[in-house]
Amino acid sequence: MNAAYEFVTGPLAWFAWGIFILGAAWRLYSMYQLAKKKDASSWAFMDLGFSLRSIVNWLIPFNALGWRKSPVMTVATFAFHICLILVPVFLVAHVVLWTEFFGISYATLPDSVADAMTLVVLAACLIFAGRRLTQKEVAYITTGKDWLALVIVTLPFLTGFLAYHQIFDYQVMIIAHIVAGEIMLAAIPFTRLSHMVFAAFTRAYMGSEFGGVRHARDW
Amino acid sequence: MHPPTLWNWEPGQRVILSSMKAPEASAWVEEPYASPDGESLAALTTLTEGGCTALVNGEPWENTFEKGWHLRFSPDGRLTAVVQQDGMWTLAVDGEAWEESYDYLWGTQFSTEGDVIAACIQNGGEYGLCLEGTPWETLFENANQPTLSADGQSSAAVVQLASLKPADLDGFAAGVFGVAVDGQAWDANFLNVWTPTFDPAGKRVAAQVRTTLYDYSIAVDGQKWANDYGCVWEPRFNPASGSVVAPVRVAGAWGLAQDDQIIWEPKFAQCWQQVISQDGKNIAAIVAPQFGTFTVAVNGKPWGITLPVVTDLVIGRQGEVVAALGNTDNRDWRIMVDGKFWDGSWDMAWQPVISANGGHVAVKVEKAGRQTLVVNGRVYPREFTKVWEPTFSPDGTKMLIRALDKDAFLRIVAEVGRA
Amino acid sequence: MGITERLIEDVGIRRGVSRLTPEKIEKIVNAVLKGETGARLKTYAETCMRCGLCAEACHFALSHPDDPSYTPAGKVHQTMSVLLDKKGRVDPDFVYGMAQLAYTECNLCRRCVHLCPIGIDTAYIMSTVRRICHKLGVTPQYMQDTAHSHASTFNQMWVKDDEWTDSLIWQEDEAREEFPGLRIPLDKEGSDIYYSVIAPEPKFRTQLIYQAAAIMHMAGVDWTMPASTGWDNSDMCMFSGDFEMMGRLKRQHFESAQKLKVKRIVMGECGHAFRSVYDTGNRWLGWRHHPVPVIHAVEFYWELIQEGRIKLAKKFPGPVTIQDPCNIVRGRGLQEKLREVTRFLVDGDIIEMHPNREHNFCCAAGGGVINCGPPFKNVRVDGNTVKAEQLRATGVKTVITPCHNCHGGLHDIIHHHKLGMDLKFLSDIIYECMEKPEA
Numbered sequence A: 001m002n003a004a005y006e007f008v009t010g011p012l013a014w015f016a017w018g019i020f021i022l023g024a025a026w027r028l029y030s031m032y033q034l035a036k037k038k039d040a041s042s043w044a045f046m047d048l049g050f051s052l053r054s055i056v057n058w059l060i061p062f063n064a065l066g067w068r069k070s071p072v073m074t075v076a077t078f079a080f081h082i083c084l085i086l087v088p089v090f091l092v093a094h095v096v097l098w099t100e101f102f103g104i105s106y107a108t109l110p111d112s113v114a115d116a117m118t119l120v121v122l123a124a125c126l127i128f129a130g131r132r133l134t135q136k137e138v139a140y141i142t143t144g145k146d147w148l149a150l151v152i153v154t155l156p157f158l159t160g161f162l163a164y165h166q167i168f169d170y171q172v173m174i175i176a177h178i179v180a181g182e183i184m185l186a187a188i189p190f191t192r193l194s195h196m197v198f199a200a201f202t203r204a205y206m207g208s209e210f211g212g213v214r215h216a217r218d219w
Numbered sequence B: 001m002h003p004p005t006l007w008n009w010e011p012g013q014r015v016i017l018s019s020m021k022a023p024e025a026s027a028w029v030e031e032p033y034a035s036p037d038g039e040s041l042a043a044l045t046t047l048t049e050g051g052c053t054a055l056v057n058g059e060p061w062e063n064t065f066e067k068g069w070h071l072r073f074s075p076d077g078r079l080t081a082v083v084q085q086d087g088m089w090t091l092a093v094d095g096e097a098w099e100e101s102y103d104y105l106w107g108t109q110f111s112t113e114g115d116v117i118a119a120c121i122q123n124g125g126e127y128g129l130c131l132e133g134t135p136w137e138t139l140f141e142n143a144n145q146p147t148l149s150a151d152g153q154s155s156a157a158v159v160q161l162a163s164l165k166p167a168d169l170d171g172f173a174a175g176v177f178g179v180a181v182d183g184q185a186w187d188a189n190f191l192n193v194w195t196p197t198f199d200p201a202g203k204r205v206a207a208q209v210r211t212t213l214y215d216y217s218i219a220v221d222g223q224k225w226a227n228d229y230g231c232v233w234e235p236r237f238n239p240a241s242g243s244v245v246a247p248v249r250v251a252g253a254w255g256l257a258q259d260d261q262i263i264w265e266p267k268f269a270q271c272w273q274q275v276i277s278q279d280g281k282n283i284a285a286i287v288a289p290q291f292g293t294f295t296v297a298v299n300g301k302p303w304g305i306t307l308p309v310v311t312d313l314v315i316g317r318q319g320e321v322v323a324a325l326g327n328t329d330n331r332d333w334r335i336m337v338d339g340k341f342w343d344g345s346w347d348m349a350w351q352p353v354i355s356a357n358g359g360h361v362a363v364k365v366e367k368a369g370r371q372t373l374v375v376n377g378r379v380y381p382r383e384f385t386k387v388w389e390p391t392f393s394p395d396g397t398k399m400l401i402r403a404l405d406k407d408a409f410l411r412i413v414a415e416v417g418r419a
Numbered sequence C: 001m002g003i004t005e006r007l008i009e010d011v012g013i014r015r016g017v018s019r020l021t022p023e024k025i026e027k028i029v030n031a032v033l034k035g036e037t038g039a040r041l042k043t044y045a046e047t048c049m050r051c052g053l054c055a056e057a058c059h060f061a062l063s064h065p066d067d068p069s070y071t072p073a074g075k076v077h078q079t080m081s082v083l084l085d086k087k088g089r090v091d092p093d094f095v096y097g098m099a100q101l102a103y104t105e106c107n108l109c110r111r112c113v114h115l116c117p118i119g120i121d122t123a124y125i126m127s128t129v130r131r132i133c134h135k136l137g138v139t140p141q142y143m144q145d146t147a148h149s150h151a152s153t154f155n156q157m158w159v160k161d162d163e164w165t166d167s168l169i170w171q172e173d174e175a176r177e178e179f180p181g182l183r184i185p186l187d188k189e190g191s192d193i194y195y196s197v198i199a200p201e202p203k204f205r206t207q208l209i210y211q212a213a214a215i216m217h218m219a220g221v222d223w224t225m226p227a228s229t230g231w232d233n234s235d236m237c238m239f240s241g242d243f244e245m246m247g248r249l250k251r252q253h254f255e256s257a258q259k260l261k262v263k264r265i266v267m268g269e270c271g272h273a274f275r276s277v278y279d280t281g282n283r284w285l286g287w288r289h290h291p292v293p294v295i296h297a298v299e300f301y302w303e304l305i306q307e308g309r310i311k312l313a314k315k316f317p318g319p320v321t322i323q324d325p326c327n328i329v330r331g332r333g334l335q336e337k338l339r340e341v342t343r344f345l346v347d348g349d350i351i352e353m354h355p356n357r358e359h360n361f362c363c364a365a366g367g368g369v370i371n372c373g374p375p376f377k378n379v380r381v382d383g384n385t386v387k388a389e390q391l392r393a394t395g396v397k398t399v400i401t402p403c404h405n406c407h408g409g410l411h412d413i414i415h416h417h418k419l420g421m422d423l424k425f426l427s428d429i430i431y432e433c434m435e436k437p438e439a
Ligand code: HEM
Pocket: A009, A013, A084, A087, A088, A091, A093, A094, A097, A111, A114, A115, A118, A156, A157, A158, A160, A161, A163, A164, A165, A174, A177, A178, A180, A181, A182, A184, A185
């Protein structure tokens, strides 16, 4: 068990983070090259001011028409994404690991809060899954890739929660959790989750086109 | 009066017409046109009792017409207008209507010397051209994009060779367009043909063609180049060698091809309006090295200066000067000569004029509603209400300035050295 | 569910499909995908989260609430996604449905951009599908005929060179009865304004040319109209996917204005043509912006009103509502100017449709859909019951509609739903209400 733990927190962790960071960087770089080469007449319109204008307006819940038209999803997705980022970054158990390996330590979330936020993420995942099953306009366009992304995201939270509450065998669960977390990291550059890398740019591009060419807002 | 060698080149200023005031009989007078030699100023006028005529130096033509438009001087100084008489259309030249008249007539064209005048005609629903009033023997279902050879001896247009039913996709796909030269259609039909153009001798015609919706090429006397391209623009004949040069698009980028061989690698975001010097040794074209920035390339090498829009490219006879205009949003016009900007920016500028001798360049410009000239980079010391594009004397030492100063039409001959 | 269950017979699409083989399809699809698309399409395809939020955007989807195949992502799912997944290995029957969907069930109105958190431009994806269809030779008959007309005459209705100036001179003649001394100056070099229109105007809406001339005359504008090609600013090739022709048309338009050394181009009340000059055609030619400023009629009238150059003898009796044309509102932000002009002209309230301004619903005629002709009329009328409800809810009799396509689209919707409303161009109202010379 210990050896397995050593492995997943050691070499495998390095590997997962490596794929995540290098993969994301490579995807961004090659997309940039492609855009310069093949989308010159779009790239030329990228504008920092209009990009930020669009991004900021979309970061405000219920500000964009898209958010107002789907309130349940708006609440779910904002809660989901906020917790999704905050929990793993500021979880005591995670920060302890950073301290142990690299001597880094910083502010943490109280465990009870993190626990609740984990439940929020899991609840949001349930809502996402429910929409994909029951809402016809979502079901119609759902593909395997979308389920895969959802499962990859759900697993670390589910296993982390189970490990924390010592449900089932802790030793097994914590290793499962770590593997699930590493799978997620490694999957980000190469699955639907790559929207983490690209969404800011697609939004920025639309914002630039609407601001600079069409003189209209895009939210 | 013609040719320019016979014009009065005595330096100095003459007032040709002191005032453009409308005569009694005129309801209103339209915008004025100046004769090439600067000896007369003409305008169409509508008469109070109906009908119209032209005023030349304030004097009306003897004849009046039901309607008239498109007043233009021929390079040899004859004044023409498209006019309607008894419900039929014809051309009035110096006030006399051609004997022939048509259901419709428009699009006056002149030979380089101005000795031949041609126009587009429609008669009984058939289309073609007429030279000095005489129509082509064969007329067509449609004829457009007319062109006249430099000597005026030949004329050509894109013509429709078969009828199309409404929304007739098969008919169109079969190719119903061609080129007629002096009313004689090429043997070849194409999906579309654009911008037929004569060689300097007026013997051969090159045009852009499309053989399918996707395959563009150049056809010379009906013979298509072997290669197809993603797109092409207007072909031009090399005056010395007779070869045909056209911009072509390959894999989304533009270059130049000569007789179907690439001579400028297709690497530009745009390439068009190529001009070729008389000696055939120098080719210049407006190009966009990158999306959104334009400049001029000479023999494939782009200038170092760019602007969002470049227009009005011209080249000297021996390629000794290349000049163009650039602007930003149709404002802030800059004059670009041999890869350098001239000082000053203008609200509007007109195509640069290059002297036949000596490589002088003069440009008509406008700023804050006043017009003047820039000659060899220096602004002419006087502004006018309106000025026409200048003309250099054949020896290149003098310049004819035709201008309106308030209401007066002036004819100024200036020494180029001092202008 | 999906396009395969609602195929409509069209001569052009059928003709094209009948010539296809799977090999040819694969080759052409991949040629376009590899040669003409890049990071944009790639990121859109990859990052569309399939969340379905855009379903609320599309009037087609809202008018078919039980059928998700009309949603923006649903349309992509049935077309581009399949091409990408199968790497172009699809059969001719698939292409039939793909063409019908791309040409007749999406107006390229870009409303969905306002609903998609990722910022996916479904209109771009559908345009790319159309581009592929064009390359495959599979285009609706009437739209393709219009494209042929553009290519052969540089206008969209096979108007011949003489017919153009003849109708201008005729309108000038007519207008002189009412406005002595009125001119439609042809090819007048150095004018402030170059006025361009679309071919239906000389063909059968000559009244619009008359009205424009009357307004120019009374406002004392220094203007001209070109006597030769370039006068038609419309561009169905932009919508059929024939981008080479789109570029050729725009070049003709701009060069004709540049040759006349005008300061600005003013175009009539048309939406799609406006899109083609500031957004699509200029780009294909390498110009970042239009090389000569192009002012839409709405903005031009707004300027004239600001400068006090339009004087009214009376106001138009309201209340009225306003149809916001996508291409000038979501496309160019003219919504407030449109309302200011309307307020100036109308005595009475503006009863807004909801949603309005940038969030307006398309008329369902735009994007070339109306140009696909009679076979597809019901697609756009049934596909826009939300517009009928919007219109009905205003309870007014007059809809101000400053766009040719919106006119056509709303006309059919109003007729079909028996709404009994009148459509007005701004120029209709200005002409009706402005001061005129004593008779
Ligand atoms: C590099 C890999 C990772 C390691 C080594 C790791 C380690 C841990 C550890 C040791 C715990 C504490 C279990 C306990 O309380 O005993 C934990 C909990 C948790 N981790 Fe991770 N983790 C990793 C990646 C991730 C990722 C990528 C996510 C989410 C995106 C995540 C989310 C969670 C959650 C939600 C909890 C439980 C919090 C709670 O319910 O209180 N972890 N993790």
